[in-house]
Structure formats: C-alpha cells, structure tokens
Amino acid sequence: MKKTKQIRIDPLTRVEGEGVLYVKIDAGKVSDIKFKIIEPPRFFEALLRGRLFREAPDITARICGICPVAYQTSAVQAMEHALGVVVDGQLRLLRRVLYCGEWIESHLLHIFMLHAPDFLGYPDAMHMAKDHPEIVKRALELKKAGNTIIKFLGGREIHPVNVRVGGFYRVPTRQEFAPLLDTLKWARDATLQAVQWTGQLPFPDFVQDYEFVSLHHPTEYPIMGERLISNRGLDIATSAYEAHFREEQVPYSTALHSTLIGRGSYLTGPLARYNLNFARLSPLAQQAAHDAGLEPTCKNPFKSIIVRAVEVLYAFDEAVRLIEQYERPDPPALSMRPRAATGMAITEAPRGILYQRYQLDDEGRILTAKIVPPTAQNQRMVQEDLWQCVAQGLDMPEDALLHRCEQTIRNYDPCISCSTHFLRLHIERS
Amino acid sequence: MVTRHIPKLAVWKFASCDGCQLSLLDCEDELLALASALDIAYFPEASQMLVKGPYDLSLVEGSISTPHDAERIKQVRKASRFLVTIGACATAGGIQALRNGKDIQEFISVVYASPQYIEVLGTSTPIANHVPVDFELRGCPINKEQLLEVIAAFLHGRRPTTPAHSVCVECKLRGTVCVMVAHGTPCLGPVTHSGCGAICPSYSRGCYGCYGPMETPNTLSLGRRWIQLGATRHEVADVFRNFNADAEPFRKEGERYEENKANTH
Numbered sequence: 225m226k227k228t229k230q231i232r233i234d235p236l237t238r239v240e241g242e243g244v245l246y247v248k249i250d251a252g253k254v255s256d257i258k259f260k261i262i263e264p265p266r267f268f269e270a271l272l273r274g275r276l277f278r279e280a281p282d283i284t285a286r287i288c289g290i291c292p293v294a295y296q297t298s299a300v301q302a303m304e305h306a307l308g309v310v311v312d313g314q315l316r317l318l319r320r321v322l323y324c325g326e327w328i329e330s331h332l333l334h335i336f337m338l339h340a341p342d343f344l345g346y347p348d349a350m351h352m353a354k355d356h357p358e359i360v361k362r363a364l365e366l367k368k369a370g371n372t373i374i375k376f377l378g379g380r381e382i383h384p385v386n387v388r389v390g391g392f393y394r395v396p397t398r399q400e401f402a403p404l405l406d407t408l409k410w411a412r413d414a415t416l417q418a419v420q421w422t423g424q425l426p427f428p429d430f431v432q433d434y435e436f437v438s439l440h441h442p443t444e445y446p447i448m449g450e451r452l453i454s455n456r457g458l459d460i461a462t463s464a465y466e467a468h469f470r471e472e473q474v475p476y477s478t479a480l481h482s483t484l485i486g487r488g489s490y491l492t493g494p495l496a497r498y499n500l501n502f503a504r505l506s507p508l509a510q511q512a513a514h515d516a517g518l519e520p521t522c523k524n525p526f527k528s529i530i531v532r533a534v535e536v537l538y539a540f541d542e543a544v545r546l547i548e549q550y551e552r553p554d555p556p557a558l559s560m561r562p563r564a565a566t567g568m569a570i571t572e573a574p575r576g577i578l579y580q581r582y583q584l585d586d587e588g589r590i591l592t593a594k595i596v597p598p599t600a601q602n603q604r605m606v607q608e609d610l611w612q613c614v615a616q617g618l619d620m621p622e623d624a625l626l627h628r629c630e631q632t633i634r635n636y637d638p639c640i641s642c643s644t645h646f647l648r649l650h651i652e653r654s
Numbered sequence: 655m656v657t658r659h660i661p662k663l664a665v666w667k668f669a670s671c672d673g674c675q676l677s678l679l680d681c682e683d684e685l686l687a688l689a690s691a692l693d694i695a696y697f698p699e700a701s702q703m704l705v706k707g708p709y710d711l712s713l714v715e716g717s718i719s720t721p722h723d724a725e726r727i728k729q730v731r732k733a734s735r736f737l738v739t740i741g742a743c744a745t746a747g748g749i750q751a752l753r754n755g756k757d758i759q760e761f762i763s764v765v766y767a768s769p770q771y772i773e774v775l776g777t778s779t780p781i782a783n784h785v786p787v788d789f790e791l792r793g794c795p796i797n798k799e800q801l802l803e804v805i806a807a808f809l810h811g812r813r814p815t816t817p818a819h820s821v822c823v824e825c826k827l828r829g830t831v832c833v834m835v836a837h838g839t840p841c842l843g844p845v846t847h848s849g850c851g852a853i854c855p856s857y858s859r860g861c862y863g864c865y866g867p868m869e870t871p872n873t874l875s876l877g878r879r880w881i882q883l884g885a886t887r888h889e890v891a892d893v894f895r896n897f898n899a900d901a902e903p904f905r906k907e908g909e910r911y912e913e914n915k916a917n918t919h
Contacts, residue, residue: 238698238699238700238701238702263669264668264669264719264720264723264774265762265765265766265772265774266669266719266748266749266750266778267750267753267761267762267764267765268749269764269765270753270760270761270764270765271749271750271752271753271761273764275892276889276892279892282862282896283749283896286671286673286748286749286794286897287671288671288672288673289670289671289672289673289674289676289795290672290673290676292671292673329680333676333679337679337700338700341702347701347702347703348694348697348700348701348702348703349700350685350686350689350694350700350701351701351703353686353689357686360686361686364682364683364685364686365682367682368682368683371680371682379853379854379856379857380795380850380853381680382673382676382677382680382795383673383794383795383864385853385854385857385859385862386857386859392857393854393857393858393859394857394858394859472767556858630702639672
C-alpha cells in the first residue's frame with residue numbers, strides 16, 4: 225500500500241518576492257521538495273552591458289528595494305577595484321554608516337513584521353499589534369531610525385541617490401550629523417530590550433551542521449572586506465570567489481544553486497557572520513547576546529531572529545561610534561580614469577554575501593557583468609533545512625508541519641526579488 | 655443599524671524590485687492607523703492572511719514580462735473596483751524594459767545556462783497596456799507621502815493630487831540652487847515629473863529621471879543643452895534609457911541619441 229501526501233504553499237507569504245513551496249511525502253518518507261521561485265527574471269546582467277561604470281550603483285540598486293545599499297556598495301567597490309582606486313578613511317566610514325542603516329531597517333522589517341508573527345501565531349504584524357501594541361510600535365520607531373540614516377546620507381530610504389563610484393555626491397558636515405546622533409543613541413538603548421524580547425521566543429529544537437561563509441576583517445564585524453572565510457578552513461581573497469564557488473542549474477529547482485566547489489552547500493547571512501565574527505562585535509552587542517541566551521556558536525536557524533536583533537544593536541552602536549569620530553572629507557569623491565580592466569567585490573548584504581564582477585572597456589563601459597545575490601547562495605541550504613524539517617515533523621498535524629516549513633524558509637529572510645539569478649521552471653509530474 | 659463598510663485593500667506584485675510595496679511598510683508612523691482604517695485583505699509580502707476578492711482598491715507593483723503575468727493582471731483587474739499602479743515598472747515597464755527591441759533569446763543566454771526553461775515575453779510593458787488603470791503613481795521608487803495621498807483620495811472618492819509639473823518646480827519650492835545654471839551639471843529635472851521632492855540637486859547631483867516624463871516635456875531642447883554642457887551623445891542616450899526607458903518621450907529621445915551615438919555632436 226502506498227500513501228502519498230502532498231503539501232503545497234502557494235504563494236509563500238511574508239517573504240520579499242514571490243515563491244511557492246511544494247513537498248511530497250511518499251509512504252511516510254519525504255520524496256520531493258521544491259522551493260519554487262515564481263519571480264519573473266529581469267536580466268540585469270544583460271542590460272548592464274554597454275552602460276558606463278558610474279551608472280552601475282543606480283542600476284543595480286533596482287535589483288532590490290529592500291537592500292539597495294548592498295547592491296550599490298558591491299557595485300562601487302567592484303568598479304573601484306577595476307579602476308585601481310582604494311576608497312578609505314572618512315569616505316569608507318560614511319559607507320559603513322550608510323550600510324548600518326540598511327542592516328537596521330532590513331533586519332527590523334524581518335524580525336518584527338515577517339518573522340516574529342510565526343513564533344507567536346499571528347498572520348501578520350498588524351494583528352500582532354492588537355495584542356502587543358508597544359512591541360510593534362517600538363519596532364516601527366526603531367526601523368524608522370535605521371531608515372533615517374539612509375535618508376540622511378543617501379537622500380531617500382529606497383534607491384538612495386547619493387552613492388557614487390569613488391565616494392558620494394555630497395558629504396554632510398559634523399554639525400548636520402548632530403540630530404541623527406541623538407536619535408541613534410536613543411535607538412541603541414531601546415534595542416537592548418528588543419534583543420531580550422527575541423531571546424524569550426519559543427524555539428524549535430533544530431540544529432544543522434552548516435558550513436558558514438562570511439567576509440572577514442581583522443578588526444571590524446564584517447560589512448566590507450577583502451577576505452572570505454568559513455568554519456571549515458576556507459580563507460580566500462574575495463577576488464578569488466569564482467574559483468571556489470560555482471552556480472549551477474539543477475533540474476528539481478527553480479533557482480540557480482551556489483555551491484562551494486568540492487564541498488557542497490553553505491550558509492551565508494547573519495548566522496554565518498555571527499558565528500565567524502563574534503569576537504568583533506562590540507562589547508555591548510556581545511553582552512546583549514549573552515543576556516538573551518545566545519552562545520557565541522549557534523547552529524539553530526530559528527534563532528537567527530535573535531542574531532538579527534544583536535546585529536541591529538551592533539549596527540546602532542557602530543553607527544554612533546563612527547559618527548562620533550567623523551570629520552568631513554574633501555573632496556566628497558575620488559576621481560578616476562576609465563581603463564580596460566576587470567574588478568570584483570563582495571559586501572555583506574543583510575541576508576549575506578553579495579558578489580559582483582564587471583569587465584570594462586577602455587572607455588569604462590561594461591562588457592560583462594556577474595551578480596550573485598545572497599538568497600541564490602542560500603537556496604541549497606534552505607532546501608536541506610526543509611528536508612530535515614519535514615523528516616523530523618512527519619508525525620505533526622498537517623497544519624503545524626505546513627507552518628514549520630514556512631518558518632524554515634523565513635529563517636533565511638529570503639529576498640526573492642533579487643531576481644538576477646532566479647528563473648521559472650516547469651516540472652512534469654507523473 | 656448601518657454597519658460601516660471597511661474598504662478592502664490588495665497589493666499585487668509583478669516584475670519589480672519590491673521597493674514600491676515596501677514604501678507601504680516604510681510608513682512607520684502611519685501603518686497601524688492605516689491597518690485600522692482599511693482591511694488589508696491581500697498583501698502576501700506582509701501577511702499570511704489572504705482574503706478573497708473583490709477588493710475596493712488594488713495597488714499594483716511591477717511590469718508585465720511573462721505570459722503568465724499577462725493573464726494574471728486580467729484576473730486582478732476583474733477582482734478590483736479601483737486599480738492603481740505604483741512605480742516606474744507598473745507605469746512605464748521599468749528598467750527591465752531595456753530588453754524591449756533587443757534579442758530576448760540573447761538576453762536569456764547571458765544569464766542562464768539552460769535557456770529552454772525560461773518562459774518570458776520579449777517585452778516588459780506597463781500595466782495600462784494590458785488592462786484599464788484608474789490611476790498611475792510615478793516614481794522609482796514611489797514617494798510614500800504620495801502613496802498615502804493616493805490611498806486617502808480613493809477612500810474618499812476623489813482624484814489624488816500629484817502635480818505633473820517638472821522637478822524644477824520642486825527645486826524652486828525647496829529653495830535649491832539650480833545645479834545646471836549655477837554649476838553646469840547636466841540635469842534631467844526640466845523634463846522629469848515631480849514627486850520625489852527634488853532630492854538629487856540638493857545632494858549636488860543632476861536629476862536622473864526616476865519619475866519619468868512630466869506633462870509636455872521638451873526633451874529635444876534639454877538634450878541639446880546637455881551636449882552644450884559637455885555630455886556625449888552616448889551619455890544623453892543613457893540618461894533617457896533608465897527606469898522609464900519605455901515612456902514615450904524618453905524612449906524617442908533615447909533613440910535619437912542612440913543613433914550615431916559615437917558622434918560627439
């Protein structure tokens with residue numbers, strides 16, 4: 225006797241972009257899992273060809289409305305790498321402050337509006353707000369504080385206008401930063417409570433033996449950096465990324481899957497950054513993690529919600545530290561001469577490492593472009609978590625299992641709109 | 655006893671970056687009030703609760719770029735009393751409309767190893783090319799204050815107020831010195847629809863056209879002025895070929911400079 229059960233979640237909700245999950249259980253065993261991306265491809269790598277190097281930050285920002293700063297920062301750094309320019313000092317400091325703003329708004333959106341309702345059994349944050357008005361109101365205030373950084377430095381929250389290859393169009397004075405600094409100090413203190421709050425959520429007992437991959441910097445918790453490391457001995461220059469990672473199209477999936485050549489799937493994002501760089505978090509963030517019950521090593525993806533809260537706290541703390549030592553740079557951007565060259569860069573988007581590579585002609589126009597977003601890199605790991613989650617939950621009532629599967633996907637904060645590497649795939653089912 | 659009708663809101667996504675619907679969640683100060691004035695009935699990015707139509711107001715983000723989406727938008731129209739498009743993708747085809755007029759198979763092969771799995775249209779087109787649209791809100795991304803104005807207007811049965819004049823008017827209103835006149839910085843402001851609040855010039859940068867063409871734009875004259883200021887023909891073609899590349903005045907001007915773009919004048 226054969227009993228087949230199929231679970232279908234269509235569409236997946238509270239994720240950025242559109243996806244579908246399909247699970248097939250045959251005679252009490254998981255026989256198939258498909259995490260389908262139904263996002264139409266937009267062909268950024270094709271349409272970037274022929275454009276000037278300095279247009280890349282504005283065009284690539286449009287890949288994702290939730291993490292445009294990540295796309296812009298990887299783009300400008302890849303161009304600077306190609307053109308042999310190093311942006312350092314106060315200009316690099318401003319980039320880091322701007323990036324902190326994006327971590328804050330993106331993480332808080334996910335923690336309180338997309339992820340927390342899962343743990344407490346609400347369909348969304350608006351319903352959660354009816355029972356927990358103070359929690360949701362405070363979260364929105366904190367999210368706004370993160371967006372204030374982006375609006376101040378970038379001009380607007382979504383698709384900032386002030387980022388350019390070499391630096392910025394306009395840089396603020398110290399005095400202009402003063403009101404923002406007050407807001408950020410308040411927000412930093414208020415986030416301590418948020419970290420505590422995430423620590424007391426009910427977490428499923430789930431552990432995965434991940435290979436964590438993140439950027440590495442000798443002194444900073446990584447946002448920008450030149451080296452890529454893992455907990456299994458990977459330690460390479462970011463420019464060697466393509467020699468160690470491969471994207472492949474697999475028949476059972478709807479997205480290109482990234483693998484570490486010879487090793488398989490890996491995890492990038494908050495959990496990876498935290499596990500590999502705990503020592504570089506500020507003392508305040510380390511203490512808050514400890515107080516929330518988080519060990520320096522954490523392999524439970526459901527607890528990524530605490531890690532995100534710790535990173536929000538760190539980002540506020542770091543933004544305050546950086547702004548306090550800020551001196552207005554002059555000029556606001558380094559100038560550079562176009563040349564035929566190839567450059568690449570990785571930065572830590574809220575969801576994980578974001579790789580870009582450009583080949584330029586002697587006028588500085590793009591000949592080829594390659595963009596590997598974090599969600600594409602995590603695809604394989606999401607599916608591996610899902611296999612384990614369903615195998616563990618076969619005895620659960622169907623609704624509960626369904627919910628657990630959705631939660632497993634949301635652990636990754638998947639940003640499906642980063643559509644550069646997603647595709648639509650039709651599968652024949654017998 | 656008469657019970658008050660709570661309007662049902664739906665938010666739909668087509669080919670896009672998510673930024674315009676994110677603007678709704680970025681209304682940090684107004685979101686909870688909005689959720690109590692409206693029944694947020696279908697908003698998969700924000701809620702697991704998906705209530706069936708019909709809907710009083712549908713906000714549509716993104717462009718039509720696949721055969722599936724060309725059908726889906728018809729269902730959305732049927733289920734919606736008012737349909738409002740939000741953002742440059744939904745009103746002009748978006749940056750992905752740069753594929754229009756190009757060899758789509760070649761585009762696919764640049765990105766994907768197995769092109770046979772990809773099912774897309776050769777064009778990315780605005781929603782209004784497929785179904786009747788009640789109102790189009792411009793911008794890449796949209797301005798969240800304008801979004802609130804649109805929602806409020808439809809709830810009260812009036813037309814939204816979103817001026818169709820140029821970005822220049824917004825610069826004058828906020829007292830920004832003209833970057834083109836004072837510094838010789840090429841700026842698309844004179845032909846670009848208002849709505850962003852003239853952000854770029856206040857950051858010492860020329861406008862790059864996120865909100866698409868204003869009413870009656872004199873793109874011909876502005877293109878000539880850019881050349882006088884030292885821009886190459888290729889650069890003029892590029893600036894018209896961005897997020898609103900397929901909006902007609904920008905498309906025409908882009909094409910004019912695309913031809914013979916190697917010439918300096």
